[in-house]
Amino acid sequence: MELSNTGFPDDELRQEQEFIDGLYAHVDALRGDTEASVTDALGQGNTPMQARLERDILVAERSGLLAALNAVDGSLCFGRIDFTSGTTHHIGRIGLRTEDADRTPILIDWRADVARPFYLATGHTPMGLRRRRHIGTEGRRVTDLHDEILDLGDQERTGHEDPTGDAVLLAALNSARTGRMSDIVQTIQAEQDEIIRAPHRGVLVVEGGPGTGKTAVALHRAAYLLYEHRELLAKRAVLIVGPNPAFLGYIGEVLPSLGETGVLLATVGELFPGVKATATDSRAAAAVKGRAAMADVLADVVRDWQALPDPVIAIEHDREILMLDDGLVKVAREKTRAARLPHNVAREHFEGHILNTLTDMVAERIGTDPFDGTNLLDPSDITQIRDELAENPEVWAAIDQLWPRLTPQRLVADFLADPVGYLPDEDAAAIRRPVSRGWTVADVPLLDEAAELLGVDERLARARAERERESQVAYAQGVLDVSYASRTYEFDDKDEEDSEVLSAHDIIDAERFAERQEEDDHRSAAERAAADRTWAFGHIIVDEAQELSPMAWRLLMRRSPTRSMTLVGDPAQTAEAAGVGSWQQILQPYVQDRWEHARLGVNYRTPAEIMELAAAVVRASDPGFEPPSSVRSTGVRPWVRATDDLPGAVAEAVKELTPAEGRLAVIAPRHLHRRLAARLDGVTAGAEPDLTHPVVLLDPRQSKGLEFDSVLVVEPGLYGTSDLYVALTRATQRLGVLHTGRLPKALVTT
Numbered sequence: 001m002e003l004s005n006t007g008f009p010d011d012e013l014r015q016e017q018e019f020i021d022g023l024y025a026h027v028d029a030l031r032g033d034t035e036a037s038v039t040d041a042l043g044q045g046n047t048p049m050q051a052r053l054e055r056d057i058l059v060a061e062r063s064g065l066l067a068a069l070n071a072v073d074g075s076l077c078f079g080r081i082d083f084t085s086g087t088t089h090h091i092g093r094i095g096l097r098t099e100d101a102d103r104t105p106i107l108i109d110w111r112a113d114v115a116r117p118f119y120l121a122t123g124h125t126p127m128g129l130r131r132r133r134h135i136g137t138e139g140r141r142v143t144d145l146h147d148e149i150l151d152l153g154d155q156e157r158t159g160h161e162d163p164t165g166d167a168v169l170l171a172a173l174n175s176a177r178t179g180r181m182s183d184i185v186q187t188i189q190a191e192q193d194e195i196i197r198a199p200h201r202g203v204l205v206v207e208g209g210p211g212t213g214k215t216a217v218a219l220h221r222a223a224y225l226l227y228e229h230r231e232l233l234a235k236r237a238v239l240i241v242g243p244n245p246a247f248l249g250y251i252g253e254v255l256p257s258l259g260e261t262g263v264l265l266a267t268v269g270e271l272f273p274g275v276k277a278t279a280t281d282s283r284a285a286a287a288v289k290g291r292a293a294m295a296d297v298l299a300d301v302v303r304d305w306q307a308l309p310d311p312v313i314a315i316e317h318d319r320e321i322l323m324l325d326d327g328l329v330k331v332a333r334e335k336t337r338a339a340r341l342p343h344n345v346a347r348e349h350f351e352g353h354i355l356n357t358l359t360d361m362v363a364e365r366i367g368t369d370p371f372d373g374t375n376l377l378d379p380s381d382i383t384q385i386r387d388e389l390a391e392n393p394e395v396w397a398a399i400d401q402l403w404p405r406l407t408p409q410r411l412v413a414d415f416l417a418d419p420v421g422y423l424p425d426e427d428a429a430a431i432r433r434p435v436s437r438g439w440t441v442a443d444v445p446l447l448d449e450a451a452e453l454l455g456v457d458e459r460l461a462r463a464r465a466e467r468e469r470e471s472q473v474a475y476a477q478g479v480l481d482v483s484y485a486s487r488t489y490e491f492d493d494k495d496e497e498d499s500e501v502l503s504a505h506d507i508i509d510a511e512r513f514a515e516r517q518e519e520d521d522h523r524s525a526a527e528r529a530a531a532d533r534t535w536a537f538g539h540i541i542v543d544e545a546q547e548l549s550p551m552a553w554r555l556l557m558r559r560s561p562t563r564s565m566t567l568v569g570d571p572a573q574t575a576e577a578a579g580v581g582s583w584q585q586i587l588q589p590y591v592q593d594r595w596e597h598a599r600l601g602v603n604y605r606t607p608a609e610i611m612e613l614a615a616a617v618v619r620a621s622d623p624g625f626e627p628p629s630s631v632r633s634t635g636v637r638p639w640v641r642a643t644d645d646l647p648g649a650v651a652e653a654v655k656e657l658t659p660a661e662g663r664l665a666v667i668a669p670r671h672l673h674r675r676l677a678a679r680l681d682g683v684t685a686g687a688e689p690d691l692t693h694p695v696v697l698l699d700p701r702q703s704k705g706l707e708f709d710s711v712l713v714v715e716p717g718l719y720g721t722s723d724l725y726v727a728l729t730r731a732t733q734r735l736g737v738l739h740t741g742r743l744p745k746a747l748v749t750t
């Protein structure tokens, strides 16, 4: 390319470079100012309460802005739209305005309405555009321009025309993978844009085959909603649920690259604060635990903890024996149950009924007139008897035995240790397990259900809060004492009475100081949400939604009382036996039929040659199956080879398939991993493998949602249809299949 004497091949490139230099100068100045204002605010010492609050809000806002500015540095601006009216807008990852009073936009946020023609305009429907330009950059340097002429009457040419209009998209799809998903903000397609900007309210189901951009669209939708409903969602946070931690790691950089951080990424196994799912269930156990019927089973388990004496409990009180028999307790239990409160909340009622029963017993014994049978005690005597009973530890031991306070963990652990009698024998045998082995992902919805059934005894929570407060006050007193002591030391050469310097001690007492400490909760909404089981999220996005069990849906719906959700999935890729069959079946109990459905039909990942093979696998059992159509073909056909020496052949194939740049995955059943890893130098494997490694060894389930330049599938005869379909659709460039044993019929014919 010939360079002009300015160092640029042409004026167009030079002008864009100048514009982008101007943007970065603006960003650098903004960053400098923001950093200075944060430092300044943090440096302010003792200020009145209101000023402190304002300061904290300012620091939080500015820190968010700084994080966004840092995140988009190097990829700030990627496009430009020229209208026939003469107006031009540059499009970027964030929006920027001039600092003067006019606040003129200089860079349009991709999420703004004005930016929409960048994604939607076509020659057929130009939306007022004359030209669309993609600006390629490396860091702050403009490297290339791609122009599409949308006004066919326009004769002006820039020398950067892209005749097909898909060069930028194809370059993105063909680029080497890094082990981390990247944003698609430069090349969002019209059908994807529609979904990203769909209204916030209600449930939206997005369905599409492998590689159709479901995950990418879901993440960009989160960014869009955070932009469009900033105030609400910054307070309530957005939750993104993914199938496993490796997948969350894979997608974890997309939202920060778009300048958004107010999002909680979690698996269902991470949604019960204080519990980490470390153990795994058999397929059968996960299926049983996931059934909707488990909600009723757990309700029965709770009722069975509300026990009756067998046949009596004897309580020694005031040197007499009080006999609490099953008839009396049954009455107290029925009255308590009639209140229809969660178990731990209802306990207060049960305590009251038992104390009343025992009080009646004592009153009858000591107060009955032997002549006419009337009771001689007055109300104050009765109150005294009741108070004395409430002081008796044996009474409380009886109540604890009959209506114990329970934690979700204890309830579920106890149930799993011995589920016989609650379920058919075969199901009970499948889930029976000592909890010393740790919690599993499928246990988490059970724990959440148990937490709902049990509720929280507010009296205990209040007592705990009071204890916490007292300890905070004691701590604050300690802090104040130290400050008081240091004041005496600092000013001891002066007459203390004359000192004009006020210390903390002069203006606040310990209680007030403790209150201030409490108000200083600097956690973001997402951080607070992560620690709170009862948090109501502003919006929930569920990826691989077809995998969730009915019990997991119950948990998620509790976190979304407004039912503002985006559910993304592909029924053909359902692996979990507990997964739900149809969207209608999932959603009916929560929103009836009030949900929207959208479909993505173009596969951006898998070349046509590979897709043909993958689709044949599904067609073997579902002849009418229609896969998404691939946006490109590479001319490279996938291969299938038989071998007698699997580790040797895998090692050879890895050499053959490893891309010069990019990533390769070997997908093999778990039981082969040790043997294969021994022959693969530097391979990474395990429960949470590092996906940025050049060669990764995965089992079929782990490969869900991920993608690699090349993929080697090992022993496909051992996979179920949906697992094999997932494994075969992970490659962006090349696919090889190796087998020793039986080959699925669909692969034999190739």
Ligand SMILES: Nc1ncnc2c1ncn2[C@@H]1O[C@H](COP(=O)(O)OP(=O)(O)OP(=O)(O)O)[C@@H](O)[C@H]1O
Pocket: 169, 172, 173, 182, 183, 184, 187, 188, 189, 192, 208, 209, 210, 211, 212, 213, 214, 215, 216, 217, 570, 573, 604, 605, 704, 705, 706, 707, 729
């Ligand atoms: N508009 C686009 N521009 C550039 N790349 C895109 C676009 N849409 C999708 N892609 C790319 O296609 C690949 C597949 O996208 P994604 O993982 O979101 O698909 P998916 O539907 O979730 O697939 P699967 O169901 O197989 O997990 C990703 O690399 C993504 O970046």
